Amino acid sequence: MNLTLFVWRQKGPEDTGRLERYEAGDISTGMSFLEMLDVVNDKLIKNGEEPIAFDHDCREGICGTCSQVINGVPHGPEGKTTVCQLHMRNFSDGDTIYIEPLKSKAFPVISDLIVDRSALDRIIQAGGYISVHTGGVPDANTILVAKHDADTAMDAAECIGCGACVAACPNGSAMLFLAARVSHLAMLPQGRVEAKRRVRSMISAMSKEGFGNCSNHYECHAVCPKGIKLSFIAKLNREFIKAFGYVAEKDSAARPADVSIAD
Amino acid sequence: MILDGKCPSGPLSEKWDKRRSEMRLINPSNKRRYKIIVVGTGLAGASAAASLGELGYNVEAFCYQDSPRRAHSIAAQGGINAAKNYPNDGDGIYRLFYDTIKGGDFRSREANVYRLAQVSNNIIDQCVAQGVPFARDYAGYLDNRSFGGAQVSRTFYAKGQTGQQLLLGAYSALSRQINAGSVRLHTRTEMLDLVVIEGEARGITVRDMITGEIRSYAADAVCLCSGGYINVFCLSTNGMGSNVTAAYRAYKKGAFLANPCFTQIHPTCIPVSGDHQSKLTLMSESLRNDGRVWVPKKTGDNRSPREIPEEERDYYLERKYPGFGNLAPRDISSRAAKEVCDEGRGVGPGGRGVYLDFAGAIARIGESVIRQRYGNLFDMYERITGENAYRQPMRIYPAPHYAMGGLWVDYNLESNIRGLFVLGEANFSDHGANRLGASALMQGLGDGYFIIPYTIADYLAQRTPGTVTSEHPEFRRSRDERAVEIKRLFSINGRKSVNDFYRELGGVMWDYAGLPRSEESLKKALELIPRIRAEFWENVKIPGSGSELNQELEKAGRVADFLEFGELITLDALHRNESCGSHFRVEYQMPDGEARRDDENFCYVGAWQYMGADKMPELHKEPLDFENIQLSVRSYK
Numbered sequence: 061m062n063l064t065l066f067v068w069r070q071k072g073p074e075d076t077g078r079l080e081r082y083e084a085g086d087i088s089t090g091m092s093f094l095e096m097l098d099v100v101n102d103k104l105i106k107n108g109e110e111p112i113a114f115d116h117d118c119r120e121g122i123c124g125t126c127s128q129v130i131n132g133v134p135h136g137p138e139g140k141t142t143v144c145q146l147h148m149r150n151f152s153d154g155d156t157i158y159i160e161p162l163k164s165k166a167f168p169v170i171s172d173l174i175v176d177r178s179a180l181d182r183i184i185q186a187g188g189y190i191s192v193h194t195g196g197v198p199d200a201n202t203i204l205v206a207k208h209d210a211d212t213a214m215d216a217a218e219c220i221g222c223g224a225c226v227a228a229c230p231n232g233s234a235m236l237f238l239a240a241r242v243s244h245l246a247m248l249p250q251g252r253v254e255a256k257r258r259v260r261s262m263i264s265a266m267s268k269e270g271f272g273n274c275s276n277h278y279e280c281h282a283v284c285p286k287g288i289k290l291s292f293i294a295k296l297n298r299e300f301i302k303a304f305g306y307v308a309e310k311d312s313a314a315r316p317a318d319v320s321i322a323d
Numbered sequence: 324m325i326l327d328g329k330c331p332s333g334p335l336s337e338k339w340d341k342r343r344s345e346m347r348l349i350n351p352s353n354k355r356r357y358k359i360i361v362v363g364t365g366l367a368g369a370s371a372a373a374s375l376g377e378l379g380y381n382v383e384a385f386c387y388q389d390s391p392r393r394a395h396s397i398a399a400q401g402g403i404n405a406a407k408n409y410p411n412d413g414d415g416i417y418r419l420f421y422d423t424i425k426g427g428d429f430r431s432r433e434a435n436v437y438r439l440a441q442v443s444n445n446i447i448d449q450c451v452a453q454g455v456p457f458a459r460d461y462a463g464y465l466d467n468r469s470f471g472g473a474q475v476s477r478t479f480y481a482k483g484q485t486g487q488q489l490l491l492g493a494y495s496a497l498s499r500q501i502n503a504g505s506v507r508l509h510t511r512t513e514m515l516d517l518v519v520i521e522g523e524a525r526g527i528t529v530r531d532m533i534t535g536e537i538r539s540y541a542a543d544a545v546c547l548c549s550g551g552y553i554n555v556f557c558l559s560t561n562g563m564g565s566n567v568t569a570a571y572r573a574y575k576k577g578a579f580l581a582n583p584c585f586t587q588i589h590p591t592c593i594p595v596s597g598d599h600q601s602k603l604t605l606m607s608e609s610l611r612n613d614g615r616v617w618v619p620k621k622t623g624d625n626r627s628p629r630e631i632p633e634e635e636r637d638y639y640l641e642r643k644y645p646g647f648g649n650l651a652p653r654d655i656s657s658r659a660a661k662e663v664c665d666e667g668r669g670v671g672p673g674g675r676g677v678y679l680d681f682a683g684a685i686a687r688i689g690e691s692v693i694r695q696r697y698g699n700l701f702d703m704y705e706r707i708t709g710e711n712a713y714r715q716p717m718r719i720y721p722a723p724h725y726a727m728g729g730l731w732v733d734y735n736l737e738s739n740i741r742g743l744f745v746l747g748e749a750n751f752s753d754h755g756a757n758r759l760g761a762s763a764l765m766q767g768l769g770d771g772y773f774i775i776p777y778t779i780a781d782y783l784a785q786r787t788p789g790t791v792t793s794e795h796p797e798f799r800r801s802r803d804e805r806a807v808e809i810k811r812l813f814s815i816n817g818r819k820s821v822n823d824f825y826r827e828l829g830g831v832m833w834d835y836a837g838l839p840r841s842e843e844s845l846k847k848a849l850e851l852i853p854r855i856r857a858e859f860w861e862n863v864k865i866p867g868s869g870s871e872l873n874q875e876l877e878k879a880g881r882v883a884d885f886l887e888f889g890e891l892i893t894l895d896a897l898h899r900n901e902s903c904g905s906h907f908r909v910e911y912q913m914p915d916g917e918a919r920r921d922d923e924n925f926c927y928v929g930a931w932q933y934m935g936a937d938k939m940p941e942l943h944k945e946p947l948d949f950e951n952i953q954l955s956v957r958s959y960k
């Protein structure tokens with residue numbers, strides 16, 4: 061089939077950026093969306109033009125690297141599917157397709173369709189973990205976890221950190237992302253110990269990074285390629301309320317103390 | 324040169340304890356003076372960086388993705404092995420060790436594999452403590468399954484996303500250290516060179532993938548955790564960016580590359596659908612627990628599968644290997660599939676596929692049970708092929724998947740270059756000629772959490788920290804060379820894209836140096852690869868410039884290395900006049916078509932030394948001594 065593409069081109073964060081038109085000819089239905097872009101790029105390269113820059117790696121829907129807004133929808137028209145897993149059989153001959161980067165204040169554009177999502181990593185760094193040292197932990201079966209809790213934790217943990225939820229949200233909120241991590245760890249006995257500290261520090265990191273808050277639009281869930289449930293946002297809010305009054309402290313045990321060598 | 328793996332003496336089960344008690348330690352207050360570079364943030368790199376940072380070292384971690392969480396380990400589906408014996412089905416450290424050695428067709432080091440089995444249990448404990456949501460039973464205990472031909476249930480799993488969950492665990496530990504300031508993270512940064520000064524690894528040169536800047540980092544030791552090189556086949560199950568560059572540049576600086584020809588072809592992947600194909604998708608091998616593999620008995624039979632009656636189907640795995648049937652090990656299943664397709668009995672486009680049929684299982688246990696077990700895989704299959712595998716059999720075909728070979732390391736995971744440690748898939752150490760399912764995750768995490776923290780201390784304790792900086796002339800030279808190399812790539816300004824060359828190379832590797840291989844086919848590859856390489860350097864076109872984000876330039880650098888490395892794989896395959904594990908040379912087979920190993924002449928690790936451009940590399944051998952295991956024919960009949 062033959063398609064017309066309008067693709068966001070932007071040299072760097074300083075550039076204003078614009079949509080440019082490309083013709084994609086001879087596209088087969090078995091191609092993935094990114095393979096279609098490969099074909100377009102190959103032609104651009106041979107014409108001496110700069111190919112469209114886009115992020116991708118696993119092309120299996122699990123690494124969360126790919127990130128594009130297709131016809132206004134992060135990851136495109138097929139539900140619960142990342143761009144890399146979207147196939148051209150979802151389109152028809154003659155279609156016009158608009159391709160843009162994930163748009164959010166917290167995700168500055170690096171080049172074309174590539175954005176900087178390191179803010180999500182910084183939210184995790186702020187406390188999205190269990191503070192366990194390597195070694196010296198009990199046998200894995202010492203602490204039992206009810207199957208239902210383990211399964212729920214797993215459902216939350218499926219988040220691939222792609223950032224589609226942020227781009228879909230009118231408030232540019234990262235609450236679904238946060239909710240997934242907070243709920244995953246809060247469901248497990250191992251994670252309960254630090255639940256208060258975790259939720260407080262992650263939420264304050266989220267605000268600092270310029271993400272908005274949730275006002276129940278639910279667009280995040282609609283575009284989430286892993287179908288992360290909205291009930292986790294409710295869980296996040298509950299955890300946040302439970303942590304009320306808790307003063308966040310820094311994990312002083314993360315790094316061994318600098319023992320003085322004077323003695 | 325005869326290489327020494329430096330394994331501790333004494334009984335197998337006491338070797339690691341013995342080594343640990345002999346190793347030097349570093350005073351806690353001194354650790355922060357030592358800088359350690361960790362290249363890679365997959366299971367091996369993230370676990371190493373987190374553990375070393377936590378001990379107090381000064382760690383610089385690098386990855387080419389935009390986040391450590393996106394390393395290719397994330398894609399592992401099936402599970403991770405451990406010798407816990409929770410199901411009480413006869414497992415234990417010795418059995419896991421034995422299975423791994425046998426699975427590797429007796430081409431790995433006993434002491435390493437035993438240690439891997441020993442630490443396997445600690446890994447599970449560690450991961451659970453980090454909050455990895457492994458599958459559990461109704462009583463709240465951890466659940467296990469049998470995987471990849473094992474006769475015990477020793478595989479721990481988190482739905483079909485075990486790699487993702489384990490990596491997120493290691494990424495959490497890493498994030499905590501980044502927050503604490505003990506690890507500095509450099510994302511979108513690609514290592515392009517290893518800097519060696521007076522025989523010791525002292526740092527790396529990298530390219531900032533956003534600004535194009537070439538920078539160096541000096542350190543007291545370097546850990547390479549850069550993953551496997553199976554993308555030399557172009558189409559594989561690995562991520563698009565997986566590369567050999569980090570390892571290959573170390574090889575060019577003197578590190579030996581061991582057993583490069585041990586490349587694993589996975590039997591159950593979705594077949595190629597056309598020329599546009601950019602990667603191959605793995606379908607978890609757990610599917611073989613319920614699916615039956617078959618092709619039509621007649622060649623060129625294009626009836627739809629449901630119209631082919633039972634007696635006209637060849638369930639070739641069940642026929643050839645009645646003991647293991649559809650669960651025969653990977654190398655055996657892959658070879659058998661390729662054989663029937665080469666005979667013209669393959670199905671689907673181009674005859675490059677075999678059926679994996681669930682009709683029997685659906686009739687026996689019902690569609691809902693199958694959906695429960697493999698629903699996500701069936702969905703993925705449908706998303707990619709547009710076919711419903713509940714109604715018609717899946718089509719599968721073997722695909723390059725994993726690299727058993729890699730940089731040579733001793734028992735301490737140190738390469739022949741002092742101070743260069745290699746972890747995870749990037750090293751050659753534990754899987755011999757064939758890796759068993761669910762054992763790569765175990766090895767990556769074992770290396771990072773439980774081995775490197777001990778062995779690197781022993782190395783560092785003998786050195787004064789911080790003796791060189793990145794202004795040392797060797798670093799400057801390394802930066803200048805990289806800049807010249809990049810300039811040279813742009814100056815070619817030819818007519819073909821990087822992908823054109825990459826596809827050509829992949830085609831040659833698959834056709835002539837894949838599975839199976841012969842002297843004739845390998846010699847053909849040795850003739851073709853240099854030609855593609857020569858044309859690459861005359862006719863490749865890379866638009867844009869080096870001082871900005873340039874994905875074509877990144878790819879060109881990786882493909883340039885693959886174009887040299889492919890030849891090394893071929894040389895290694897050609898020299899190894901035997902068949903073992905994944906390495907099947909048609910000249911060396913039993914009358915019944917099984918692999919014929921030659922323990923008399925090839926029971927060694929073949930480690931290659933770079934001798935200069937266009938010069939024959941030199942082969943060094945590390946003899947493999949089996950003190951505890953009787954070498955036997957690896958039969959799965």
Ligand SMILES: Cc1cc2nc3c(=O)[nH]c(=O)nc-3n(C[C@H](O)[C@H](O)[C@H](O)COP(=O)(O)OP(=O)(O)OC[C@H]3O[C@@H](n4cnc5c(N)ncnc54)[C@H](O)[C@@H]3O)c2cc1C
Nearest residue numbers: 363364365366367387396401402514550747748761763764
């Ligand atoms: C589809 C699939 C399924 C699998 N399933 C299983 C399974 O079920 N069980 C199992 O045990 N194993 C499985 N494996 C194998 C296993 O996942 C890998 O062997 C293992 O995860 C490798 O981990 P690693 O840390 O060594 O490397 P990787 O996870 O590949 O990480 C490599 C790291 O190095 C970095 N890097 C690479 N080159 C450079 C460079 N030049 N400069 C800077 N950084 C660089 C990358 O950014 C990345 O961070 C599977 C593999 C695949 C492909």
Ligand code: FES
Nearest residue numbers: 117119124126144
């Ligand atoms: S490329 Fe990995 S999720 Fe799309």
